[in-house]
Amino acid sequence: MPSISPQCARYVPPPPTSENLDFIDLPVIDLAKAQTPEGRAEIYPQVRDAFQTYGFVYGINHGYTPAQRDRIFDISDVPFTTVSPEELKDYAADIEKAGHYQGYKSRRFWKIDSESATADQIEMYSINMDVNKREHPPTLQPFLPEIDAFAQLNHFNILHPILRLLALSLELPEEAFVDLHKFRAAGQTAISFMKYHARSIEEEEKTKDVWMKGHTDIGSISILWSQPVGGLQVMSEGKWKWVRHIDNAVVIDTGDTMEFLSGGFFKPTVHRVVQPPRDQRPTNRLGVFYFGMPDDSVRLVPLAQSPVLERVGIERRFEDADAPTMDAWRTARTRSYGLVDLKKSEEKGVEEEIVTGIVVKHYN
Template identity: 60%
Template sequence: MPSVTLPKCPHHIAPSPTQLDLDFADLAIIDLSKARTPEGRAELATQLRDALRTNGFVYAINHGYTQAQRDRIFDIGDVPFTAVPPEEMEIYTNESQKLGYYAGYKARRYWAMDAENNVWDQIEHYSILRDGNERPHPQALRPFLPELDAFTRHNHFNILYLILRLIALSLELPEETLVEKHTFEGQAKTSVRFMKYYRRTEEDEEKSKHVWLKGHTDFGTVTILWSQPVSGLQILSPDGKWRWVRHIDNALVINTGDMMEFLSGGFYKSTIHRVVQPPPDQRAYDRLGTFYFVAADDDVKLLPLAHSPVLQRVGIERRCSDEEAPLAEAWRKERTSSYGRVALTKGSENNTEEEVIKGIVVKHYN
């Protein structure tokens, strides 16, 4: 067969991982290549269960993309920020507050990080919906759409579905229980997202105490982060301390969100994380991230999977009554529209702020 010639793309040069001895979280690493057999999936389901119930985050390796393929995606991921002129960016900028989902660009200074001190985010991101052809894209990105479509499908079918099957097994449910709630065709608002965290002024760093993105939970079921070397992601550990997430070459960092907490009856919590200023040896660099953000199909009612033998044994934690459980679409729209755009009230716990969505308290951690 003739070789496929890929369109040229400038190479994104990332810095070396930090050399500082930071307080890194001790996260488990699961080997997805073991999922080829029933025995391997049973082993992985137990490992994943223990990891997600301990820290809420887990590394995954051997996910089917080589280091070269991963590097190519990061090269493409930098295109929306480095190869598109500002006037064209503006054409493809959308307000998530109005849409209820992310598509195209989110501009910098859109989210209030500290309204009292007038500190706004310096994060620009570009989101590509599940169907990359659903919305037009900047000229510079169009040659790469076939590769991005393949990347989206790989995340969905080869990574997400594997994780959802393992979670179902951990709940002693049929493997396809959660897969059926995350159909590719019904995932129009699930997206690949490239995020560029830009450096901030010293004044803003002091005002925000070096926090770039407040402690929060993701609104969906599963988030897949492709590990990158500029440190900044921290998780709230079980002992109440914020710990750094270490970079591992060509690994995934996976966590659960609100919708998984609803569906699992609190067995899997929506995990709390934040982004802070990188360590001193990396502060000269901007931070490029690649994500696959996943939500359940819009028509899924976010009810606990009460028929799970595990939940029947350990009990169910509900954030609302079954009658008031929101649809996935409603939860997605409300969480997306409000994030960084509405005033928060002081929380009942120390260093927290709150908002109420669909009658449910959503916490933000300072």
């Protein structure tokens, strides 16, 4: 007999905004072409140039149908709507001690504005790529087979193809980055469900409508499943530009770890989240992410054997001998993000912290 999918409430987002916003024109990558050597040879120059120019791209034809996409958004709201606040405490992520987000993160955990002591209004539930690595609330457990299938699709249909295209961009063997991102290895690559709750007028005024200040991601490749509620902005040529919703597309960006591994060839993308456009307020914003990270034991040194890096040179944020492992970098950045007091930089609108000897910038 066919299996019966567990039931959950439907998540129905509002229509895309009709406001005239300053959208960034991001390249669109056909991920179906990345499944063959011939296709990868055709599109890797486009991917190389896109990540060097924008740091963000759209991905389409990833193998997930619109119905499947709708279903994973339905599932993503389950931890926040079916589990009581008291029960969620039993599944809280040990962020400050363990240095990872596996489990539940409550609202008002991160500092958004130090001067006014304004905190975030974001709930997050993160699940390791190995979905059985830790316990989950009973109401979420029936959905784990679907979440596991979703993790595998992100890993093998999106993350690995993008990593192969980046390796080709550096004239490296196709599996150079893939070999550092094994599925179900000792690592913290994860699915994250994030619910951005609408805030009070007072909070919006204190933070100038910023819900998550400008930052770069910790890992190598981040995958955001596009959804209609606006708020994501990218720093481009010194200006914040909105990211447009494309139905059933993913938005892909590079993080700090890819900068380290590529010797500065691919820079991490500065982005932030702000209050949604006026015609989508006061809607809660539900996000589904896949945060790709190398295996914990990988040392974050440039792949200096790249012929491209031999020609253009390597930009180092630290000496190779001082390079942290992925585990050390992730742990240190996670423990500090939104929890430590930042220092004002000489750059206008920038605050800084030092993580494992590396300057990490935050943008207001």
